[in-house]
Amino acid sequence: MALTIKYCGLKTPADLDLAVALGVDMVGFMQFPKSPRALPLADIGALVEATRDRAESCVLLVNPDDALVAEVAALRPDWLQLHGDETPARVTEIRDQSGLKVMKAIKVGEAADLEPMPDYATVADRLLLDAKPPKGADRPGGHGNVFDWGLLENVDPDLDFMLAGGLSLTNVGEAIEMVRPFGLDLSSALEREKGIKDHELMRAFMAAVRSAEAALEPTDARKAEAL
Template sequence: MADPLIVKICGIKTPAILDAAIEAGADMVGFVHFTRSPRHVSIEDLATLIGEARGRVETCVLLVNPDNSCVAEVAALGPDWIQLHGPESPHRVEAIRAEAGVEIIKAVPIGSAEDVKNIASFVDVADRILLDAKPPKGADRPGGLGETFDWALLEGLDPSIPFLLSGGLTPQTVAEAIRTVRPFGVDVSSGVESAPGVKDKRLIEAFIRNARAAS
């Protein structure tokens, strides 16, 4: 019996959407603390959301190339995970994990076979790996920005490395992604929004339903 699929809904900004994601059966919820993102939440709002989620669902705070004071401030709120979504080196990921005392998800952007080779350098320094689409050149923030990457690239990945799949997933594409790529989890943000940063309860429900059916 394979482990059950992990479904992560990222970029949640309000208690109402947090409740909707939990009720729909999400395993993890993500909050973005990065001012350039339309999904950014302040430290005060993070504290509220993490408090409301505690004991109900695993929480993850997404940071981009954070400095030590930012890491300490977020770690003090007691999230289950910190997700590093910037150009952090393996050494920096290891240092943040040691300093924060919080489990780390490292997002690795995939756009080429070279990027797939790069995944291995993070396996021992992060607790989970998340594979996202490489942002287009000139993008002002990291992440797939709603784009998928060529899943065939992952045929070159060591099959013993488990990963969460992200990047352009939607309620319509998640089942095919799970069947094709066989990730141990899926992560969605813009694919369940009606506008940038605005989550849609029905899209969240459909995404989770379709993901569970495919796994």
């Protein structure tokens, strides 16, 4: 079971170089001023260019207008990640305008929050399930919280998604075993100080993910032999 791993909220060339060396599939850069991980567009452009041919790059936007979409698209990242309240129609507009692949984040707090998944799946290239922000929060994202993974039991197994929100070294193995996501999106879990990546945590998380993947392989192999 090979998960797609995204390290998000990277801010420096050193963060990027380590993520690539660890074998991540995607790296994410924040373009949202209220985030402690936010970067100016010029810095994002430099990191996107430094990522090219090494991993897939993704720029996170929150309810962007057409002008910002155009500015970010001009940097030529591989992906746009929409983490606001964008409707399926707006996701379609942004995807068409930018010409880029789009990942849409869905904020989960209860079963009803998952109902739009099929609608978004028809217009986005990938879905990301994150914890719903705390009431009164001034920025999106899981804020380091875990949502109830049991809510995903009835999700269409053909709907691939990445999992985010409150993942830690102590629960990432359980998340992989219980949820079986397409991939993991990690950001605050890689920090000891808000907005600043900890390189030892970056290494430890990749080791934990690979260990959990390896633990699942014998079971998956037995299932395949039984078919």
